[in-house]
Amino acid sequence: MSTLIKPPPVDVEKSRIENVLELTQLTPIDPDLYTNTRPLWHPPGARGIYGGAVIAQCLAAAQKTVPPDFYIHSMHCYFVLAGNSNIPIIYHVEHVREGRSFCTRTVQARQNAKPIFTTTMSFAREGSGGKNVVKHEQNMPTDIAEMGPPPDDHQGDETGGGEQSPFVSQRLRILNKESNPHEKKVRQWIKARGKISPKGGHEAHLSALAYMSDSYFIGTIARVHNLWRFAPGRERKQPPSIDEETLRKLLAADEETIEKVKNMPGVNAKVLESLQKPREKRPEVGMMVSLDHTIYFHRPRDFMADDWILAEMESPWAGDGRGLVLQKMYTKDGKLIATCVQEGVVRLRPDSESKL
Structure with missing residues (x-):
């Protein structure tokens, strides 16, 4: 029940x-x-x-x-x-x-x-800060505009919940991918699926933002360290929704290549097979769970959760089996609406080849 x-x-x-x-x-x-x-x-x-x-x-x-x-x-x-x-x-x-x-x-x-x-x-x-207030805010990264506009309403679906998911997202390429982990930035566009009704008032948009703020959050550390979440050949706890052979090839393919082609019409086992190439051995995540989560809402009345929001994440530190991730969330026109912080347990499998 x-x-x-x-x-x-x-x-x-x-x-x-x-x-x-x-x-x-x-x-x-x-x-x-x-x-x-x-x-x-x-x-x-x-x-x-x-x-x-x-x-x-x-x-x-x-x-x-x-x-x-x-x-x-x-x-x-x-x-x-x-x-x-x-x-x-x-x-x-x-x-x-x-x-x-x-x-x-x-x-x-x-x-x-x-x-x-x-x-x-x-x-x-509301309005308790008075008429004259101290104001400043960090601007949306300028290189986002160079990547083109946000996805249209029918693009983006990387939530893992498919059509039943209450939100959709579209990940962007990692910034500073060849740099040190603490210098990389992970981005995604995200929004609630469909239109939030007037019934819930703006409180519904705030709750939706809180829901979406946990998307891929602590997983940022795995991405900036290029860690396996599920290594090829490793048995998963739950049965995959695709056949084992296709899963194995997906896991062995380059992450950015997969993001570009996995939703294209006609992608099949033969296409995925062509993506395979010899890889260096990488450590694998043994445990990754959130410990705490903080959200600062900067513009609680000045955004719509059913419109595209840019989430940019970075990790300033990881060590002693834990990692810290910072997240900034912007409206598509560049307003900083929230800043989030999360710390989580990040442990490698004992048989991993290297350490964080």
């Missing part, structure tokens, strides 16, 4: 991500208790449910408890245990502080009476 109460029919007037993140308020028990209305996604090969779903539902629950003129400006999260997609999640919102300019909420997500995730959020009253 993946939900506490039988899910209602999908609301066709809402976008897919609104339906995915819908909450049920358990008012008869406690008005500050919520639960997931629909089953949550367990990505293939992951230890538990997609972390962005829990981040977003905690935010959605907290937003229901603050006055309408307050908006989220920061949330600090800790992943405690892997979430089980077969068990309902209970979200408990604690009212920590009610101030004139700021209010604070803590939300704990629990399964089997154990906390799996906890977050503290701060909300600011």
